[in-house]
Amino acid sequence: MIVTTTPSVEGHKIVKYNGIVVGEAIMGANVVRDVFASITDIVGGRSGAYESKLQDARETALRELEGRAVALGANAVVGVDLDYEVVNGSMLMVSASGTAVTLG
Numbered sequence: 001m002i003v004t005t006t007p008s009v010e011g012h013k014i015v016k017y018n019g020i021v022v023g024e025a026i027m028g029a030n031v032v033r034d035v036f037a038s039i040t041d042i043v044g045g046r047s048g049a050y051e052s053k054l055q056d057a058r059e060t061a062l063r064e065l066e067g068r069a070v071a072l073g074a075n076a077v078v079g080v081d082l083d084y085e086v087v088n089g090s091m092l093m094v095s096a097s098g099t100a101v102t103l104g
Contacts, residue, residue, distance in 0.1 A: 001066050002076040002103070009076055009103055016102040018072040023064030024095045025057040026087060057094040058082065065096045074100035 002009055061082070069077045080098035087093050 001069065001074075003062060003066060003080055003098070004076070004078055005080050007079050009078065012076075012103040014078070014101045015104040016073075018069070018074040018100040018102060020097065021065050021068040021072065021074075021077060021100045022095060022097045023061040023066070023068065024093065025060035025064070026091050026093045027053055027057045027060075028091055053092060054084075054094070057092055058096075061094045061096040065098065069098075069100035072100045074102055076101050076103050 002012075008014065062080075065077060065080070077098040077100050080096060083095045083097075085093045085095075
């Protein structure tokens with residue numbers, strides 16, 4: 001499965017547009033992780049715990065997107081867009097959307 005942010009795949013022709021697909025992931029944040037992230041923010045540096053949670057959410061959303069594309073008979077998803085939101089101040093939501101296509 002090719003998943004790309006570009007509107008086409010170089011060297012391949014889109015022979016069918018199968019429809020828009022979306023994958024979402026909502027991850028809860030842990031209170032202990034929040035405390036350590038706050039300390040990291042105060043003293044500077046990166047928060048590895050949050051980066052890991054963000055990566056997990058992104059990978060989950062993209063897997064869900066791919067699964068929905070396969071269900072439509074697609075072999076690629078083009079024009080993928082990733083959106084990140086914080087829900088209720090403690091939940092991280094990542095959504096991935098794109099167009100499921102069949103490449104020839």
